Amino acid sequence: MQVAVVKQQPEATAARPGRVRVGLRALRGWRPTIRRVRSLVRTAVTSFIVLAGTFWLMPGVNARGLVGLLGMVVTVAAVGALLRPLLLALATVLGGFGALVLGAFVQVIVLYVALSLAPDTHVANLPVVFGASWVAVALAALVNWFADAGTDDAFVSETVRLMSRVRRIEERNGRALADRGAKAVLADPCPEGLLVIQLDGVPAPLLRWAVRAGNLPHIGRWLRTRSHRLTAWHTGMPATTPAGQAGILYGDTQQVPAFRWYEKDSRRLVVTSRPRDAAEVERRLATGKGLLRDGGVSISNVFSGDATDCLLTVSHASLPGRSTRGYAAFMTSPYGFTRAIVLGVGELIRELHQARVQRLRDVRPRVSRGGAFLALRPATTLLRDLNVSLIAEQMARGAPVIFCDFVDYDEVAHHAGPARPESLKALEALDQVLGILERLSSEAARRYHLVVLSDHGQSQGATFRQRFDESLQEVVTRLAEDASGDGRAVAGASGTAEEWGRVNALLTEAVGRRGPTAAATRAAMRRHTRDGEVTLGPANEEARHIEEHDPATVVIASGNLGMVYLTRYPGRLKRADVEAAYPLLLDGLVAHPGIGLVVVDDEDGPVAIGRRGSHRLRDGAVEGEDPLLPYGPMARRDLLRHQEMAHVGDLVVLSVVEPGVDEVAAFEELVGSHGGLGGWQTEAVLLYPSGWHLGTDPLVGPEAVYATLVDWLDRLGLRKPDVEAELAPEPVTPPVAG
Template sequence: MEPQVDARKRPALPEPVRVGLRVLRGYRPTVARVRALVRSMATSFVVLSTTLWLLPGVTASGLVAMLWLVALVTGVGAVLRPLLLALATALGGLGALAIGVGVQAVVMYVALRLDPEAHVAGFAVAFVAAWVSVALAAIVNWLADAGTDDSFVSEMLRLMNRVRRATDRRQRPTRRWRRRVTTDPPSDDPPADGLLIIQLDGVAAPLLQWAVRAGNLPTVGRWLRSRSHRMTRWHTGLPATTPAAQAGLLHGDVRHVPAYRWYEKATAEHPTGRLVVTSRPRDAADVERRLSTGAGLLRDGGVSISTAFSGDAPTSLLTVSRAGLPGRSTPGYAAFMTSPYGFARAVVLSAGQVLRELHEARRQRRRGVQPRGERRGSYLALRPLASLLNDLNVSLIAEQMARGAPVIFCDFVDYDEVAHHAGPARPEAMAALEALDHTLGILERLAAEAGRRYHIVVLSDHGQSQGATFRQRYGESLAQVVSRLAAPAPDDDRPASAPAARAATSVEAAGRVEEWGRVNTLLTEVAGRGGVTAAATRVAVRSGTDGAVSLGPADREEAATRTDPETVVVASGNLAMIYLTRHPGRLTRERIDAVAPGLVDGLAAHPGIGLVVVDSAAGPVAIGPRGRHRLRDGHVEGEDPLAPYGPRARQDLLRHQTMAHVGDLVVISAVDPSLDEVAAFEELVGCHGGLGGWQTDALLIHPADWPQEGELVGPDAVHRQLLAWLRRLGLRRADDRADDLPAGAGEPDLVPSGAPVPVMVAPADAPAPSAAGSPS
């Protein structure tokens, strides 16, 4: 018997149409919107008058015509923006981005065409006029708000209200009868708790403490001085990189991430060696498969935003391992793109950041500031993206708080990228840090309007250390040094008929790959979809067959490693790993001396290298210019090469040696003890990845009444602390506690328990940092 079809059931509309109609139903006039319209008209009069005066090809004669044009722009914007918002929400991804670029021009063009007293030469002129007016409006609104972001906050609050209404509507009974349903009286129970975890990428704890004392971070300063929050230092260990930190923070396991990038030697299972770069979506996805046990930090309804890994979150936005550009289910993305206080405002601010970069770079050159790096090329081209992502992250967080996500983890990268090129404590880097403090204030205001009672935890993944690069100091790269020293021995594995080379062929992976991660994530998501846009994107960026996009130097460096070099040198800040690629497995000191005599001793004697770590019959040993340190038992011969790197250097190096795919040789640059400056093997004057300086001094700011369970050494320890707080808030499912512990978490400490540990940082009355540790 065939099943009967309900005649009253209407055919389902396509998903984009349903989403768009849902957005339109939630868009209703309010007092706040009317007030915003009145202000918009006043701003538009000033802005449009200036725009028409500046640009040829756009005219409006007389005061009455100008007032009529202002009314038209305001009215057309009020009518078209909800429609464009609905369309952007329905399209998602690249469609929303395209609408965000053109929405201002569409509004301007339609208004000019409707005004009989106005004239516009064409849509191209309207497009230019629209973006000139956007820039002027951003300046006028900034002045009207006394330099605050009140307009932006108001727009985010409207977004939250719209999302909340849509969520409530979906959770109610049948729409036709919802007014007749008897509901229970409002509950007096307090709102459920939520946790908002904000990562300030690259911010060292001593630097933030110094900035608070200087009065430059009013939001964090207020939290600490009022004793609502407490700041703790945590020690990152080795490597001090974002992927390693987030592997530990989100998944509780750092063993699979020995650096920002590394080389995996050929094995029987994988006969071709390969370079792994965690800013490439396909590599990040592969690493997450190794990390994930299904018990990540965000597994219980959490959200990851702008992170390297997902933490097993059901919802991942701008996450590299999942290459997820927000789509139809993310109206916060569409609202950001179409709002005059969202994408357009971010573009204007980003343009201002580029101008500032050019000015500060010129100023450094004229003043002879040292050390300094190049601030041009890809960095300058990608610099606006970090500022744009800052505001987009806020929009995505606001939406997820309105939805009631129990835990949200978001990474803000603006400071880290500026500090890499300008220096960690330089004025422009500190300005980026102040902007992040301002963002924390915005999130605090938005959290107060959320359905949950969100507690805010702020942490960093590592710090940064400053110094002239290895190439700047010595006129050659580390790979060139290795190539000279690694001349193959006569008994090398090569055929006897092959002539001995004067220098080994060496490939270096030290390009600036970190800044390309977000771009590759966005483009990979677009290329992975179906349709003409995805096909065009794949052709334009020459993506792989799986749709993965990898712009920047990573693919070029990987191709170089496939040319059968004798050594591969992979750099992450002032940490470098050297692989002798023609010899399987990790080599011992004895084997390296046999195939490349003089390599280890030559590296250890170089003035730019502080120590070389290599495995041996007695276990791993750190070799310096005038001594050596056996890491397993702590035995020192001559001068201890670990002394300049702090009391935890032995534990850090020994733990690093247990990670997968560590190089045959691990090299750490020399550190200047008087300035805490290091020499990066990448061309970055602010670096992290190795040891020395502030790069291993990360911060954790949390509510003052939350207990801390022991010392925080390593990101996996912070992961366990965050899990404890989630349980305290009732946001973690009552599973067996052992399921949440990372592999190896129960192993004994590699250093005796009496070893010195990081010091707790009091928020207001802690002693000042030493002169050697103060920012210059």
Template sequence: MRRHRPPLVTVADARAALWSLTATAAGLGVAIVLVSGVRVASPWDVLLVALVVGLGDALLRAPLRRLARAGGAVVALVLGLAAQVLVVGAALTFLPGVTSGSWADVLAVLLVAGVVMACGHWVVGARDNAYVVGDLLRRARRRAGLPRRAAVGEAGTDDAGADGSADGGSDDRPPGVLVVLLDGVARPTLEHALEAGLVPTMERWLGSGSHRLESWWARVPCTTPASTLGLLHGTTDAVPAFRWWSRRLGRLVVTNRPADAAEVERSASDGRGLLADGGVAVSTMFSGDAPTSLLVMSRATEGLGPGQLFVRFFASPFVLVRALVGTVGEALKEVYQGWQQVVRGVRPRVPRRGWYPVLRAVTNVLLRDLNTSLVAEQLVRGAPVVCVDLVDYDEIAHHAGPLRPESLRALEGLDRVVGLWEEIARGAPRRYRTVVVSDHGQSLGATFEQVVGRSLSDEVHRLMALPAPARGEHPDGEAWGPANTALHALRKDGDGAGRLLVGPDRDTRRSSLPEVEVIGSGNLGMVWFCREPRRLSAADVAVRWPALVPGLLESPAVGCVVVHGAQGPVARGRLGSHDLATGRVTGRDPLAAYGSRARADLLRVAGLEDAGDLVVVSAVGPMGRVHAFEGLVGSHGGLGGAQSEALLLHPADLVVPDDEREDVDGARVLVGAEAVHRRLVAWLAGLGLRERT
């Protein structure tokens, strides 16, 4: 049965407009008092200014979209900011009873009003970012026939729309799917958040029976580029680590560089990725072959995406300013929380200084607000499949620890965002089902350097009798990913990282390569002997650097080193070895502490084309603690702890057949991002969202 056509304007709409007008007037009023160059004759004039600002936004939105369509996101940003300044400037200059001295005063009013409104938003307890998509929320509520303050479904009722439906079985809208990637969230971590009451939206889904929560096994390397490539394109063979040395290219490949991400995607894509049939990718590392890509790393050299889709965020009065204010507040909060860890003597911990507070702030406020707006608009437009990657938790957990309070609080914020999208989906043209999936988990532990006193790179160089490498902070780590996407997209060009080492001078140039490259991906380390045209065997390494492998195995922070023997890869430990091809164990099994998947995972990763000559996995303690080969207290990439136990939260009517699962430590789960990709594609096909090929 069809739903009744909603009225064009409801009482809830009028109430929302009045509240918005009041909030804007309050912000402008305080700003006018504080900015000496602006004067008003009476408080009613402030209300008139606020009304003009709101009307200006409504009238300019459509022409700004048309202009930004041709110019891209950068044009949308410039036009949006210019429109805000012009509207506020016109109101302060031409309205009767209002005077302003200069455009500097206009800018000051705009900034101060944004600060006041952001602070007021925080004081009254509205700490989510619903204001970013306020107009879309009102439209969605009106279409769904809901009062403005209606809850997003009542606990324990399946009709409430946990899958995006407003009226249960009578909904005749075509289906759609929203795939939310929660970067770095292990299933046990989500269960902690559920018990703590931090994720009420997802708790309601599980309590009502509308969704089911299960694990899937993120194979080594359980890193964002590997898992995301697998989830979106169905293969992980091109990614042996977070960063790696390519003999074919003669350089490091870093997937946080757009040119490299694009090259990896080209090697993996068959044109039929998860989002191929009209889908939209938002803030993901790879596109999934989506026709529309917004803030996608592998497409960053082409720009941020269609400009008209960014107008709402950049042009809405005070939205961008409030997001910037929140960004500054988040940076200060990070400084305070890092200081508190030191004061309380929390261990293990790592320094939380340098660029990290700024990166956390940009990722967890500014980019989250932008993502919220972009996804919401795609839902309202009726995109068949939307996939978004939310990295907030992962960024904090790396530096604070996977289960530390500030990390779990990030999940609270992400749950609110998912709740906003759910509410918007209730009035969308499609009945959206929401699937929440993570790319991996995280494991806690002191770093390799904290245990040994040297970094893994320094230790390898020492054992090879080479000078220690120069050290420095480079924007190649995982935390830089979202920022790199935006910066490279604004430049609209790569960084020259795609150079190939080919041609007649290849041999002469080989001597200019580093003798060894050591890269840590969490507690997975890899060592490449860069000047060698082929991968070296264990015997070759023993002859050239006899102290290297034995020295690594003597380290208390190393659990095993995978070398290449005559018959294939072998995992060596201090007291024994494990032939990965045959399963034969000599002495004490070095893989015993890593679980039932260790042999299969290490055999696979050691056989990848670009895998290191040596593959190092840190020791794992009885509590599942590992030792990252990076400066991170929460890590992922190798084996041990919860890092491999990713989560899959899906609607109950989208079933995972048991014959697709494998046994892992006594549980039946999907194994590998490829398996999850195949299941997601099967669900889309079952809903009629995949074209037949």
């Protein structure tokens, strides 16, 4: 991605400005330009069409004749031009949750003021105006969609204006520092930058096929013009986002054996979608060598990678503050928050249609696509556009390295299937995002090099429960019945909790703030708040049940990876101890038709046991039929490394892999899953500039991706030596609420 090199001014970090000063700076950043005037003309034409449709649809709002409608168009344009800079300044002052709430009412405020000032217009009351404003937003999104031929030109233009304002503010801040005698660098000695985009859950084979089919025009162009190269990397096990990001951002996966796990020493369930748990795991990972430690920015990730700025990061549970202009601008722009809401509603309608088509055509395998997923799918559209705005602002500021995770494909593929049409549509939308970022890079303060990767893939298949009418927890309960001797039951954690991570992070930050919006959020979330942390979804109930009942056996599911913990015994049990304590458990699991293998620690090290044979992982000795064959040539290495991780279960279970189709049976109710081995779930993507070299080829494990990214940062001059980094100020790490 070739962009112009622009001089970068330092951020005004000497002193944090007050709220009023921040708002005044945001207001002064607005300038009338030719581009803005052209935009206002287009807005006027769009407003005429939209208002005519709104007045026709809303009986409580009326304009007298064509002259009154034209006057209304002029009034709306003028009021919007005057009020939006003021509202942007207010959103900048509010920051965080306040800006989000204000964003929902920006269009209402503009329309209500305009209707009040227009002499030939009658409006019934405020609720009618609220409804009319959202009808107008929906019609405007539809008109702009037709005008831009379905592209994001209007959104891009608005974002480019944001970047121009940010750069002017940064330049003014730099001059102010220089005038006060502060040390200021007028031209950054390193004009290079690195932008890393994570396409969550995209398998390498699927991406290659989509490129060959011509469905990803931007990635396809980069590959055909040889500006970039595409390779696959092997994730190993567990194939999850927390493990992938732990390895990619810190070079360490030893602390993350799955998406969730049980810790015998503290007798608690750890779920990485909960902000408090993610923060605790990050403290174990952080050694000062994070990928983003040297002024980097983390956006929408699970962990921060020692970033200086963390935006929408689960482990920090923080909304962007008032210094994040991209967030405020997105919330107040007509092409930002309100547009994303309308597009999200469109996604909701599309989801209802697609789910109905699956049912009518009897597409299998399939799972229910209602409930929480139906509510969360529109949120992916909002988060995607917000991520673009935040990335654009950081590029305009000149952040040396930016790492952002886009979860769109992963969320849809979990419920629709990895290669189904709706999942491919989500992948095409992400390709469009990459094209947008390429266009926005012309306003960047550095020459950003774009790297695209995924943290894991996905595998398809009917779930374990669908195939055998019982869950893994129910199988373990049946086999371990009465073996505990003290009546304690078997408990488990297999609910689909991954999609709740960022929602919980946002709400946790919101309830920890002060003010009326925070108080309203606390009141609404009281039932789901514990010790200052909001945990929607099944994770909190499962953790609470395990904590309160202290079961003798805990069963954990992450895709087609299951772990069984025998909690009465400290440490990890040997095979003989398991068989003595639970005589039916190990043999019963191995004999089950839905289970491909069980790994247990033996006298000679861990061994993988299948129905017709076993494989000693340490020396590779096989007895009978090798149970690892369906899981690929890297299975022994993956299972052995997994056994070396902290807090692995006494028994590690992998579901069966169907030969010929590579389908797995997830222990969660997801038709597209990841976490274990089998199918595409361990085949991830790495797209990087041509001429750059990989540390090893092929790359095996997220630690190898970390080493490669660090090497690239070194070559770009963006990585400080470890000794120098240790002497530098610590990255800002806001505490988790509560």
